[in-house]
Structures are given as C-alpha cells and as structure tokens.
Amino acid sequence: MTKETLVPMLGIVTEVRVDTPDVKTFRVNSVEGGKCFEHMPGQCAMLSIPGVGEAMFSITSSPTNQEFMEFSIKKCGCLTGWLHQMDEGQMITVRGPYGNAFPVEEDLKGQDLLFIAGGIGLAPLRSVINYVRAKRENYGKVRIVYGARSKEDLVDYPEIVNEWCREAGIDVFLTIDQPQEGWEGHVGFVPSYVTELGFDPQGRVLVCGPPVMIRFTTQALMEMGFEKNQIYTTMELRMKCGVGKCGRCNIGDQYVCKDGPVFRFDKLGELPAEY
Amino acid sequence: MRKFAAEKLEQLLSGISMPVYAPVEDGGTVIYGRYEPGMRLRLDKLGTDRTPKEVLFPQWESLMHFKMEGKKIQLTEEERANEDYVLFGVRACDMQAIRVLDRVFLSDPVDTYYAARREHGTIVGLACDAPGKNCFCKNFGVDPAQPDADVVLWPAGDEYFCEAYTDKGHALLNGWDTLEADECAVTAIKEEIGKKYDALPFAHLNLNGFDGEHLMEKFESPQWKKLSMACLGCGSCTFSCPTCQCYDIRDYDTGNGIQRYRCWDSCMYSDFTLMAHGANRPTQLERYRQRFMHKLVYFPSRNEGMYSCVGCGRCIEKCPMNLHIVKVIRALGEGEKE
Numbered sequence: 052m053t054k055e056t057l058v059p060m061l062g063i064v065t066e067v068r069v070d071t072p073d074v075k076t077f078r079v080n081s082v083e084g085g086k087c088f089e090h091m092p093g094q095c096a097m098l099s100i101p102g103v104g105e106a107m108f109s110i111t112s113s114p115t116n117q118e119f120m121e122f123s124i125k126k127c128g129c130l131t132g133w134l135h136q137m138d139e140g141q142m143i144t145v146r147g148p149y150g151n152a153f154p155v156e157e158d159l160k161g162q163d164l165l166f167i168a169g170g171i172g173l174a175p176l177r178s179v180i181n182y183v184r185a186k187r188e189n190y191g192k193v194r195i196v197y198g199a200r201s202k203e204d205l206v207d208y209p210e211i212v213n214e215w216c217r218e219a220g221i222d223v224f225l226t227i228d229q230p231q232e233g234w235e236g237h238v239g240f241v242p243s244y245v246t247e248l249g250f251d252p253q254g255r256v257l258v259c260g261p262p263v264m265i266r267f268t269t270q271a272l273m274e275m276g277f278e279k280n281q282i283y284t285t286m287e288l289r290m291k292c293g294v295g296k297c298g299r300c301n302i303g304d305q306y307v308c309k310d311g312p313v314f315r316f317d318k319l320g321e322l323p324a325e326y
Numbered sequence: 327m328r329k330f331a332a333e334k335l336e337q338l339l340s341g342i343s344m345p346v347y348a349p350v351e352d353g354g355t356v357i358y359g360r361y362e363p364g365m366r367l368r369l370d371k372l373g374t375d376r377t378p379k380e381v382l383f384p385q386w387e388s389l390m391h392f393k394m395e396g397k398k399i400q401l402t403e404e405e406r407a408n409e410d411y412v413l414f415g416v417r418a419c420d421m422q423a424i425r426v427l428d429r430v431f432l433s434d435p436v437d438t439y440y441a442a443r444r445e446h447g448t449i450v451g452l453a454c455d456a457p458g459k460n461c462f463c464k465n466f467g468v469d470p471a472q473p474d475a476d477v478v479l480w481p482a483g484d485e486y487f488c489e490a491y492t493d494k495g496h497a498l499l500n501g502w503d504t505l506e507a508d509e510c511a512v513t514a515i516k517e518e519i520g521k522k523y524d525a526l527p528f529a530h531l532n533l534n535g536f537d538g539e540h541l542m543e544k545f546e547s548p549q550w551k552k553l554s555m556a557c558l559g560c561g562s563c564t565f566s567c568p569t570c571q572c573y574d575i576r577d578y579d580t581g582n583g584i585q586r587y588r589c590w591d592s593c594m595y596s597d598f599t600l601m602a603h604g605a606n607r608p609t610q611l612e613r614y615r616q617r618f619m620h621k622l623v624y625f626p627s628r629n630e631g632m633y634s635c636v637g638c639g640r641c642i643e644k645c646p647m648n649l650h651i652v653k654v655i656r657a658l659g660e661g662e663k664e
Binding site: 055056057058059061101102103104105127128131138140141142143144261287288289291292294295296297298299300301302303304321323325326 | 389390392394397398399401403430431433435436437438439538541542545571572573574575577579584586588591593598599600601602603606607612616620623624625627628
C-alpha cells in the first residue's frame with residue numbers, strides 16, 4: 052500500500068507486450084524488484100508519467116503472481132499514448148491499491164463463475180480468472196465469454212488459447228464482431244452470443260466491457276433468469292485522487308474509486324445512472 | 327468568560343508571535359489574508375468574498391517535485407506546513423465548513439497536506455452579532471452565536487467578550503491581557519442574535535426529505551430542468567463556497583523538473599468528468615444537479631446527516647444568474663416550515 056495519499060512510489064516497466072493494435076500490457080516492478088504492493092483482484096492503481104498525467108488503471112495480473120504486476124492499457128488519450136511509446140527500463144510512478152475488489156474470498160467462493168468480457172474489459176477480469184485458476188479447488192465451473200472487434204483485438208490471446216482453453220474445468224467461448232479470414236470461431240456481439248449459449252441462472256457472473264455491451268449483456272442474463280444480486284461489474288470514471296476526496300468519480304453517495312470500482316448490480320440499481 | 331476593550335483588538339493581534347490570517351481587504355475584496363499591524367480589519371463583513379477555507383486548503387498548492395533524466399525519475403515530496411498560525415475572525419458557518427472539510431480530508435486515508443495545516447492552526451471564531459439577509463445557517467445546525475472554534479469572541483459595543491474551548495485556545499487567550507467578565511452578558515448577546523436570526527427571510531427552511539433515504543426521488547425530480555436552465559457553468563458558486571473541496575491534480579514543467587500541484591476544481595465545469603470515451607454528466611443539468619445533490623443528499627447520506635451546505639449565503643450573492651441553493655431547497659422540498 053502506498054504509505055502517503057497522493058504521493059506515489061516509483062516503479063520500473065520491466066516488460067512491454069503488444070497485445071492488439073491499440074492495447075499493450077506493461078509488466079511493472081518496484082525499483083528494488085518484486086511487486087510495488089499487494090492487491091486483490093479488481094483493485095486499481097494510479098499510474099503516471101510526471102509532466103504527462105496520472106490516471107487509474109485496473110491491475111490485470113493476479114495477486115497470486117508473486118513477481119510482478121501487469122497493466123493492460125488501451126491507447127486512447129494523452130497519458131496512454133505516452134505509455135504506449137515506453138520501452139523497458141522506463142520508470143513510472145505507481146500508487147495504490149485503490150478501491151474494493153471482487154469478493155473472491157466471500158460471495159464468489161464455492162460458486163460456478165461466468166466471466167463475460169468485451170474488448171479491454173478483459174483486463175480487470177483477467178486478475179480474477181487467474182486468481183481462481185490458482186485456487187481452483189475453491190470454485191466451481193468456470194465459463195469465459197470474451198468478444199472483441201476482430202481476432203487481432205482479443206487481449207491476452209496467447210494466454211487464453213494456450214492456457215485457459217487447455218485447462219480442465221474451464222470453458223472458453225470467443226467471438227468477434229465481423230467475419231474475418233482465418234477465424235473459424237463464433238462471429239457476433241457478446242450479448243447475443245451469451246443468449247445463444249444460454250446459461251443456467253446459477254452461480255455468479257462478472258461482466259466488464261463497454262457500457263453498451265454491459266447493458267445488453269445484463270438484459271440477456273436477466274432474461275435467462277439471473278438475479279441482479281448474482282451479477283458484478285467494475286466501473287471506470289475519471290479520477291484524480293483515488294481516495295474519495297477530489298469529488299470526480301462521485302455517483303450518488305458512492306465514490307467509484309473508494310467504494311467501487313466493483314459493484315453488484317442490485318447495488319448499482321440504487322444509484323443514479325450517471326456512468 | 328473574559329473580556330477586553332474593542333480598541334485593544336489590533337494591539338492584541340499585533341502581539342501574536344505567529345502569523346495571523348484575518349479578514350482584510352485585498353483590492354476590492356475581503357479575504358482571509360496575512361494580517362500585518364496597521365491593516366484595516368473587516369470584521370463587519372459577513373460572507374467574505376473569499377472564505378477561510380483557503381488557509382487550510384489553498385486554491386493552489388505544490389504536492390511534490392520530479393526530476394526526469396532519461397528513463398529515470400526522482401521524486402521529492404513538498405514539505406508539509408510546519409509553522410503555527412492563528413486564523414482569526416471565523417464565523418460560525420465557516421467554522422462548520424471547516425468541520426465539513428475535516429470529514430473529507432481527515433477521514434481515512436488522511437490527506438497529510440491538509441492535516442498539517444489544520445494541526446498548526448488556532449482558530450478564533452467571531453459570533454455574528456448582526457446576521458444578514460442572506461444567512462440561513464441555523465437550518466444546518468449552525469448557531470451564529472456560537473462558532474465551534476478554539477476561541478470565540480462576542481462583539482458587544484466597545485468590548486469583546488471571549489472564551490477559550492480547547493488547549494490551543496487557552497494557550498492563545500492566556501497570552502492576552504483580558505478581564506474577568508460576567509457570563510450573563512454573553513447569554514443576553516446570544517439571545518439577541520437568536521431573535522435577529524429568526525426574523526431573516528431564509529431562517530427556517532424545510533429540509534425534510536433531504537437525506538439518503540430519498541436519494542433517487544430527489545435525483546429524479548422534474549424540477550432540476552427548470553432550476554438549471556439558466557446556469558452558465560461559471561463555477562462562481564463553487565469557488566466562493568466554504569465547503570466545496572473538489573480538486574484537480576496537475577503537472578507543471580518548471581524548466582527545472584516537474585512540479586505536481588493541486589488546485590480547486592468545479593463539478594460545474596464540462597470537463598470535470600470528461601474521459602477519452604465521453605462525459606458521464608454531459609449537460610449543465612446533470613452538473614448543476616450534482617453540486618446540489620452532493621451538498622444536500624449525498625454528503626449527509628455518508629456523514630450521519632451532516633450537510634455540506636452551511637448556510638453562509640455566498641452563492642446567493644455571487645451567482646450571476648441568481649440560482650442559489652435556497653431556491654433548490656424550496657423547489658425540491660416540502661414547502662416552508664411553520
């Protein structure tokens with residue numbers, strides 16, 4: 052844990068992996084080696100390049116990884132653009148961990164889990180998926196539905212194909228938006244694929260992706276008979292402090308940075324829909 | 327209870343060995359600025375143009391410095407405040423506003439920049455012997471006759487009555503040349519203030535229903551559209567507000583490294599929540615609603631009913647479109663109290 056609010060620690064980018072045309076995954080270590088701090092799946096960290104900016108990113112690696120933290124970052128603005136042109140060895144600033152986490156040791160324990168992700172929305176869920184894989188005996192069946200615009204836009208593709216798909220007790224369902232040469236898998240949007248696959252309305256569901264995908268996916272799940280208290284999502288709003296003080300990510304009486312970013316859908320329904 | 331002659335006030339302030347921040351004139355405005363002997367105190371001014379908030383939470387403050395060299399970064403934290411000071415002449419509403427700021431900055435995790443300033447200050451409150459037409463502090467549990475400060479002064483013609491309530495307050499007051507005074511005189515002053523307050527136009531607003539229980543009902547009120555229509559999004563209300571504490575963190579290239587600083591921001595601004603994929607409060611209606619919902623519903627919902635409006639009346643005076651919080655309370659509330 053960062054000892055002083057707002058004051059970051061220094062980290063070093065020790066590996067840069069190109070995931071998709073606009074997503075890179077950065078491995079980060081503390082200056083002394085090892086991880087900057089411990090976290091739980093779903094928690095976030097503020098990363099910055101002094102002079103460029105600071106922003107909140109979900110920690111995509113699992114806490115069970117003892118060596119490093121990873122951040123999958125989509126290039127979409129000033130800071131992320133700068134991060135994308137970094138090489139290994141670049142120092143950045145890191146502070147956190149911030150926010151709550153998916154209740155992996157509470158409500159999710161012993162349950163069948165259905166993960167549904169769209170695009171870069173896989174980043175926060177990957178932390179949970181790998182946590183669950185590391186503590187496999189604590190959880191039931193694992194199903195993963197993941198979609199992206201194209202084959203090239205699937206984040207973590209090698210890990211999905213070489214590890215997740217080959218593991219017993221994990222079913223992976225991939226889809227892309229448009230037909231593409233060399234793609235023999237499913238084609239279509241995530242929500243309709245979820246409907247097509249049809250799931251028993253039991254266990255817990257973790258959804259993350261673009262707002263429109265979350266909305267239609269939740270609808271599809273409700274039609275299948277899932278209850279709101281079985282579904283979790285994680286939110287992203289503009290943040291500056293990360294500790295519930297700067298006012299930016301306030302929705303209703305909640306601060307997404309501190310009380311979230313993970314919300315159960317029944318709780319989310321009690322808040323103004325300003326996200 | 328102690329007292330001293332009003333004419334001795336400036337002498338007492340000048341005799342304080344620490345820096346003193348008090349209501350003084352700065353250009354055409356009244357601010358809580360550094361008091362120097364010979365300056366004209368403006369203790370007559372209710373709703374000072376700038377609030378005592380900025381002594382604890384400055385409009386702009388440096389947080390840390392970075393040196394960048396190749397791929398390396400060097401970080402130096404800014405020193406926290408370490409000098410004792412006196413904040414003088416704080417009204418009951420502004421004192422309550424400091425309690426609101428305490429809730430934000432001193433709650434876990436503590437903001438150490440704020441905490442250091444708070445710790446080093448001794449606050450001298452000033453009772454409002456003449457509450458003004460824009461005052462409505464009592465609606466929020468504030469007593470204009472009794473600021474919740476380390477030391478309180480009650481003006482009474484050519485004298486000030488004074489009392490210390492904390493160790494810091496006693497330490498300050500012990501250094502002053504004061505006389506023993508009768509408690510009854512202050513009781514009479516307080517009663518008089520109460521009567522003056524009760525006669526004011528916004529004295530007794532009805533805050534029923536402004537709580538977490540009615541959050542969605544208030545949020546969904548059709549009144550917001552009409553209320554917000556004329557809002558220019560200028561942010562005057564937030565900058566003149568003693569409790570508004572939303573801030574931004576930015577980096578500045580000094581030519582000799584990067585300075586990371588914090589400055590006030592406003593939820594009334596269109597880029598406040600803007601992200602690469604858009605803004606979640608896209609029009610002024612949502613932004614206007616956010617400000618008032620936060621003060622009257624969201625904040626109390628998280629803070630055992632404590633509102634983050636203190637009824638100081640500054641937004642009534644400062645809004646160029648006359649869109650103040652009393653209008654919101656009346657439009658969304660259940661009418662006036664009997």
